[in-house]
Amino acid sequence: MGMPYFPGIAVGTLHKGINRVATDCIALISQDEIKTISNLPAGFIVIEGAPFSHTLISLLAHAVPTILISQQQARELREGMGVLIDGVTGEITDQYDLDSVAHQKLPSLTAGTEVLTADNVEVRLCASVRNITAAQRAVSVGAKAIGLIRTEFIVPVDNRIPDLAYYSNSFRELCSAASPLSLTFRLLDLSADKIPPWLPEEALGGELGLQGVRLYGMDPVSGVVNAQLAAISELTNDFNLSILVPYLVRYEELNYWIEQIQQQLPPSVPIGAMAETPASALDIDNWLTAADFVAIGCNDLMQCLFAANRDHSDLRYYLDPYAPFLFRFFRQVAQAAGDQLDRVQLCGLLSQIPGVIPILLGLGYRTFTVDSAFIPYLALTVKTTRTTDAQAIAAQVCAAKESREVLEILQLPRKEHMPFLM
Helix, strand or coil, rough: CEEEEEEEEEEEEEECCCCCCCCCCCEEEEEEHHHHHHCCCEEEECCCCCCCHHHCCCCCHHHHCCEECHHHHHCCCCCCCCEECCCCCEECCCCCCCCHHHCCCCCCCCCCCCCEEECEEEEEEEEEEHHHHHHHHHHHHHHCEEEEEEHHCCCCCCCCCCCCHHHHHHHHHHHHHHCCCEEEEECCCEECCCCCCCCCCCCCCCCCCCCCHHCCCCHHHHHHHHHHHHHHHHHHHCEEEEEEEECCCCHHHHHHHHHHHHHCCCCCCCEEEEEEEEHHHHHHHHHHHCCCCEEEHHHHHHHHHHCCCCCCCHHHHCCCCCCCCHHHHHHHHHHHHHHHHHEEEEEECHHCCCCHHHHHHHCCCCCCEEEEHHHHHHHHHHHHHCHHHHHHHHHHHHHCCCHHHHHHHHHCCCCCCCCCCE
16 A cells, blocks of 8 residues: 555556556656656556655646555565556555456536535635646536646747747637636746746755745746736636736735736736745735735645655655644634635645545635546545534644544554655
8 A cells, every 4th residue: 555646546567667668557666757757657656755746746747546655665566567556545456356446436527616515515626737638637527717827837849938929829728728617827936846948047046945926026037927917918808817926925025016917917807826835824814905815835835834845755754744733724824814714725735635625624725726637536525524524523633743643533544644654
């Protein structure tokens, strides 16, 4: 058993490494090998992967069943053995009968609508996308909306600096692919592990350096962001669009950039702010007076909260999605937002982690932006959850002292879930 990372069942011959993989292989790889993927296997087993890292998250775009395991578990796997992996349960087995493999019956969802809990509370499951294929998948699985377009991954094939003409064409194609869903464009969000070819690496200064909106006053980033805004402005008459500004920290900074962006867009376009640090999340009551909505970026938030670089595999156990104080933090944020919590969405990997979404529902959160492949699975959990039960679970989790207590509350086995994977 490993940690489930991308849902689905895959069967194939175990192949160590990324070279010469085929569609009938299950590739056993390290996190570093993800960057060299050319051909896709039937499934991935990643050794010592850091779930919240940019590198591992990029693997989600391939939509291939994936499981994370430890080095010790990897020693038990033999090259050439036939295996089945289940990206929902984390199971890895060489004893299986394809005819008897049970596929989970998932709900059929209508794109653009909410999902109801067992006691008829509306929950919005939105999709995070980076290309046209992902936008089409979001529609097909029944996403409520495109909650986050990661525009830093929409780049010219020749690696030149993107301009207005490029964005006008690319953004329109993506909006058309996502029809009839509303869309939220996150403006260019560069960081130490997301550096385009046209920007010198030293410009960012490493982790917790110049990233997101902190680069917007510098060339050539400022010109690229202005091109994005101009392209989005052209589309506002044809599509239901919103803007999201990344990596804001201070209220003054939020106000400044909203004023700047408002000058380049029609007044009808909502402008949201990404809260990706403890400082910004804890000021959410003030932020909601200035921004139309707030998206909490859980990946970077956890990196700051746990003081551990999410891209370093050796630190993966510190970013613990079952830590009780993490949910006490989210409870504090929800309480600060008060009756405006409906204008807050949670983005990132956290909501996709097994057992987590009932806790977040219990804390009052109702909008989640996730990889579209997870939407049917999360919808199944939402539909079978009563909010009163979720509130009880959340209270127990927040009262716990250790992660192992949380795993017991959620009835999850310790050995297959962080931080007990080791």
